[in-house]
Amino acid sequence: MNQPWTTDRAWQQLLTGNRNFVAGSPAHEHQDAKKRQELVEEQTPFAAVFGCSDSRLAAEMIFDVGLGDLFVVRNAGQVLAETILGSLEFAVEVLKVPLIVVLGHDQCGAIKAGMSVQTGTANFAGEFIANLVNRITPTIEQGLSVGETTIEEFTSRHIRETVSELVQRSEIIREAVKAGKLGIVGAEYKLGLGEVQLAESLGISK
Numbered sequence: 001m002n003q004p005w006t007t008d009r010a011w012q013q014l015l016t017g018n019r020n021f022v023a024g025s026p027a028h029e030h031q032d033a034k035k036r037q038e039l040v041e042e043q044t045p046f047a048a049v050f051g052c053s054d055s056r057l058a059a060e061m062i063f064d065v066g067l068g069d070l071f072v073v074r075n076a077g078q079v080l081a082e083t084i085l086g087s088l089e090f091a092v093e094v095l096k097v098p099l100i101v102v103l104g105h106d107q108c109g110a111i112k113a114g115m116s117v118q119t120g121t122a123n124f125a126g127e128f129i130a131n132l133v134n135r136i137t138p139t140i141e142q143g144l145s146v147g148e149t150t151i152e153e154f155t156s157r158h159i160r161e162t163v164s165e166l167v168q169r170s171e172i173i174r175e176a177v178k179a180g181k182l183g184i185v186g187a188e189y190k191l192g193l194g195e196v197q198l199a200e201s202l203g204i205s206k
């Protein structure tokens with residue numbers, strides 16, 4: 001891979017890797033000792049992924065990539081926070097990734113928790129869990145106000161709103177998109193299929 005990575009090429013590479021994973025025939029590139037040694041001095045990942053922490057959403061596996069390929073930031077329900085924004089700005093400004101993928105998934109426990117707050121059936125005691133879930137409830141309220149009711153609708157809305165929030169809050173990221181140096185994809189991973197499906201995109205051609 002000696003050509004420079006572009007936004008479109010990075011996204012196509014991730015789609016290709018995901019197809020390998022779905023088909024059950026991953027290439028498992030960049031996972032050997034030689035690659036590990038090559039990367040000691042420097043990393044040049046071709047994309048950043050901000051996804052849910054769910055154990056079934058292992059970024060490198062579902063995109064069939066290896067060491068040094070992805071800069072990955074995850075938390076439960078992929079909820080933006082200052083440390084997340086800082087990590088993604090680092091990926092764009094310092095590592096010069098041409099693509100950020102915001103990755104949600106079906107049957108997300110964090111979205112379910114947000115829905116349980118709405119219905120008064122939430123049953124977690126942790127103060128910090130509450131902080132996290134409270135960052136999802138405005139999305140659910142917004143969805144309810146326009147007639148949405150299902151977890152699928154809230155999941156899709158949360159992915160799209162996270163992409164919007166990312167460009168609203170980070171000037172560096174917003175300017176990189178405007179300058180054509182960065183694309184952002186919002187995508188939903190389907191647990192059963194293993195497939196990554198496009199939900200939203202900014203600054204990519206497809």
Ligand SMILES: [Zn+2]
Pocket residue numbers: 052053054076077078105107108109110111
């Ligand atoms: Zn999740």
